[in-house]
Amino acid sequence: xxxxxxxxxxxxxxxxxxxxxxxxxxxxxxxxxxxxxxxxxxxxxxxxxxxxxxxxxxxxxxxxxxxxxxxxxxxxxxxxxxxxxxxxxxxxxxxxxxxxxxxxxxxxxxxxxxxxxxxxxxxxxxxxxxxxxxxxxxxxxxxxxxxxxxxxxxxxxxxxxxxxxxxxxxxxxxxxxxxxxxxxxxxxxxxxxxxxxxxxxxxxxxxxxxxxxxxxxxxxxxxxxxxxxxxxxxxxxxxxxxxxxxxxxxxx
Amino acid sequence: xxxxxxxxxxxxxxxxxxxxxxxxxxxxxxxxxxxxxxxxxxxxxxxxxxxxxxxxxxxxxxxxxxxxxxxxxxxxxxxxxxxxxxxxxxxxxxxxxxxxxxxxxxxxxxxxxxxxxxxxxxxxxxxxxxxxxxxxxxxxxxxxxxxxxxxxxxxxxxxxxxxxxxxxxxxxxxxxxxxxxxxxxxxxxxxxxxxxxxxxxxxxxxxxxxxxxxxxxxxxxxxxxxxxxxxxxxxxxxxxxxxxxxxxxxxx
DNA sequence: GAGTGGTCTAGACCACTGA
DNA sequence: CAGTGGTCTAGACCACTCA
Numbered sequence: 001x002x003x004x005x006x007x008x009x010x011x012x013x014x015x016x017x018x019x020x021x022x023x024x025x026x027x028x029x030x031x032x033x034x035x036x037x038x039x040x041x042x043x044x045x046x047x048x049x050x051x052x053x054x055x056x057x058x059x060x061x062x063x064x065x066x067x068x069x070x071x072x073x074x075x076x077x078x079x080x081x082x083x084x085x086x087x088x089x090x091x092x093x094x095x096x097x098x099x100x101x102x103x104x105x106x107x108x109x110x111x112x113x114x115x116x117x118x119x120x121x122x123x124x125x126x127x128x129x130x131x132x133x134x135x136x137x138x139x140x141x142x143x144x145x146x147x148x149x150x151x152x153x154x155x156x157x158x159x160x161x162x163x164x165x166x167x168x169x170x171x172x173x174x175x176x177x178x179x180x181x182x183x184x185x186x187x188x189x190x191x192x193x194x195x196x197x198x199x200x201x202x203x204x205x206x207x208x209x210x211x212x213x214x215x216x217x218x219x220x221x222x223x224x225x226x227x228x229x230x231x232x233x234x235x236x237x238x239x240x241x242x243x244x245x246x247x248x249x250x251x252x
Numbered sequence: 253x254x255x256x257x258x259x260x261x262x263x264x265x266x267x268x269x270x271x272x273x274x275x276x277x278x279x280x281x282x283x284x285x286x287x288x289x290x291x292x293x294x295x296x297x298x299x300x301x302x303x304x305x306x307x308x309x310x311x312x313x314x315x316x317x318x319x320x321x322x323x324x325x326x327x328x329x330x331x332x333x334x335x336x337x338x339x340x341x342x343x344x345x346x347x348x349x350x351x352x353x354x355x356x357x358x359x360x361x362x363x364x365x366x367x368x369x370x371x372x373x374x375x376x377x378x379x380x381x382x383x384x385x386x387x388x389x390x391x392x393x394x395x396x397x398x399x400x401x402x403x404x405x406x407x408x409x410x411x412x413x414x415x416x417x418x419x420x421x422x423x424x425x426x427x428x429x430x431x432x433x434x435x436x437x438x439x440x441x442x443x444x445x446x447x448x449x450x451x452x453x454x455x456x457x458x459x460x461x462x463x464x465x466x467x468x469x470x471x472x473x474x475x476x477x478x479x480x481x482x483x484x485x486x487x488x489x490x491x492x493x494x495x496x497x498x499x500x501x502x503x504x
Numbered sequence: 505g506a507g508t509g510g511t512c513t514a515g516a517c518c519a520c521t522g523a
Numbered sequence: 524c525a526g527t528g529g530t531c532t533a534g535a536c537c538a539c540t541c542a
Contacts, residue, residue, distance in 0.1 A: 048513045058438055058452055069528045070521030079435060182434055183331060183482040184454060186310055199267060200310055202436060230435040233485060300532045321509045322540035
């Protein structure tokens with residue numbers, strides 16, 4: 001037949017739905033505005049709720065939406081740029097950092113971390129910190145410091161001053177370099193709680209090794225909210241522009 | 253009653269399932285081994301297939317599994333470390349890079365990219381490249397080069413030599429610095445095809461500005477497979493260790 | 505064509521929030 | 524308490540791969 005099958009490209013419903021919603025967010029909604037609830041939206045588009053949710057999940061992953069149980073779905077602001085390098089932002093004590101120490105224990109490092117540190121299985125200072133930007137928890141971190149890196153550490157440690165004392169000692173070292181990797185992960189139950197997300201929420205895991213005096217002086221595993229953060233690494237300051245991926249079909 | 257409710261913590265089934273499977277992968281399976289199909293697994297665990305799939309999706313997101321339609325679910329190898337900085341890896345032509353040029357057109361840059369370049373809406377050279385490691389497509393990139401950055405460019409351009417010619421000219425510039433950001437995204441239909449994934453697959457979007465002669469000489473948006481890649485940034489070489497997130501409950 | 509993962513439905517109940 | 528998103532079920536059909 002001569003029926004030009006213009007739109008029978010077999011695009012999944014949720015995918016099409018996602019693009020429709022994405023466009024609607026740009027043109028008909030303001031940041032912070034709350035969307036109709038999932039049951040209404042599904043009915044409005046004539047799909048099952050599960051299908052609608054598949055589209056919403058993707059949009060949340062891309063940082064366009066924020067959903068909170070018991071509350072509703074709101075339009076998310078553009079992701080914030082969060083500097084993770086160079087040194088100034090993360091090396092404890094240097095610069096105006098936005099990290100808060102929330103706890104510290106001395107314990108054996110988990111296997112992968114021990115490998116990072118190049119130590120055996122001996123106990124290390126394990127400091128949990130969290131990073132707050134614009135009033136929002138954006139990251140939680142575990143910083144591992146071998147006792148050898150802080151030999152002058154006071155022996156009068158209480159749970160309250162343990163973390164700050166280690167950081168203070170660490171800061172007296174001269175930092176020679178660092179090593180970083182970024183990968184996708186999902187929030188553990190504990191991380192999720194600190195980041196005000198549900199367990200399993202997508203996160204960017206930043207693993208850093210700090211070098212001093214030819215050794216690994218410390219290692220950290222920082223977990224950033226992937227929905228709200230854009231990590232910036234810069235010689236020249238942070239990028240200013242928000243990048244919504246738009247299907248620019250070019251250059252084959 | 254004295255019934256100590258040891259395991260009534262209201263952990264979702266799929267979450268528990270995920271940890272069970274994760275442990276099983278460590279102890280009972282080899283990399284590359286194929287798992288029982290979803291229907292069998294669901295039956296074995298006494299859950300609906302959708303619930304089982306929720307667990308598998310998470311494990312795939314974390315790079316533990318690889319699923320291919322029509323084939324099956326296999327145990328993924330540890331993520332590969334992919335260097336994205338410093339310069340050597342990405343600045344066209346320098347070092348032993350693993351990028352292939354697959355196309356080039358001259359066209360107006362999309363809005364966000366124009367902002368990155370600090371140019372108006374004029375046409376820029378848009379080069380698509382792809383990065384292959386260990387025989388696998390790990391990234392696809394669009395590199396945007398304003399004509400002003402390559403003034404000596406030959407006027408004898410064919411589709412076949414356009415891209416390489418621009419890269420050659422670009423390489424004659426002295427690179428002064430770069431700017432980078434990393435965020436989570438989902439693969440466009442086009443990117444997905446090049447990365448051998450389904451549309452919507454999670455990707456790490458690396459946006460880079462290259463500076464030369466006090467200007468932005470080029471900008472690129474590179475899309476890495478989030479399931480198989482760990483991006484490394486290093487003064488001191490790549491990290492060697494694979495980091496499976498394990499719920500180390502420490503330091504409150 | 506048999507078997508796989510991917511999409512979709514129409515329900516149900518639960519956990520959480522805030523008035 | 525009513526209303527929200529989160530979890531779960533038991534089906535169905537589709538798109539894809541490969542022998």
